Amino acid sequence: MTQALDVRGLTTRFETRKGWVTAVNDVSFSVAPGRIMGLVGESGSGKSVTGFSIMGLIDAPGEVSAGEVLVGGRDMRKLSPEDRRKMRGRDVAMVFQDPMMTLNPVLKVGDQMAMAVRVHDPMSKRAALDRAQAALETVGIPAARERLEVYPHQLSGGMRQRVAIATALLHSPSVIIADEPTTALDVSIQGQILAEVRRLADETGTAFVWVSHDLAVVSSLADEVCVMYAGRIVETGPTDRVIAAPRHPYTKGLIGSVPGLHEPGEKLPQIPGATPQLVNLPTGCPFRPRCFRATPACEAPPPRVALQDRVVLCHHPLEGTA
Incomplete structure (x- = not known):
């Protein structure tokens, strides 16, 4: 089966006063049609830059x-x-963390959605509005025709995010990159949007890359997960198996710090130290200064270890037990 999205050796760098800094370092993963890939890690790990690089x-x-x-x-x-511009929106689309990066505050929802339709598919405005209405209905927006006549500021945050997702769906793209689109929403609205995304993937065959720092969200939504640290994917595999039995020490630390896994009042375990600056990465494994399993061998670049159910970038993968 042809993958909806296949990323191979993606590397992105930025020029600074201190020289070139690699923010995404040899990242590879693939997403099949109708599947959801979670991309997780601390702030500064390279998740969002990966999404923008793909686009x-x-x-x-x-x-x-x-x-x-x-x-x-x-x-x-x-x-x-x-040609790349023609593919954006039609074949691959992006949903941003802030829906106002997608929505123009001075245009009605229907007008800007109709423009997004007609960029790729020349048609009458009435036909474009009909497609926009259908997209709003797909993401569960009630009274969709009436919503086309309002301005973004007249909608709630959750409704604006649904409009942004509907806009991404206008051309039935094969891939949607979602950059933490539910972070600013309350839990109930977040749950509704996650359910809609799961339904859309199952029913339309759209592949999603879901960028998030929230392991709880990813564990309930994604089929596979890629854990990023300092611009590299350090562990990738089926979400349920990675969450149940992490094999990379960093993944274990992330999961161990989730509040829901501990008793109320219990002190949460922390990963010591802080994410390293990309301009001054440690030699060898970038996680070495914070890792409880570090040895002198970790001063060399970590190998990519293919295990039975996943791939881990580590000299000393953990045992495969929960």
């Missing part, structure tokens, strides 16, 4: 310096800027 939205002083981004078998990095 071709990295501007100077940054650049995608290596790798392939295959959408439906076509490498977006080899396309001309014009």
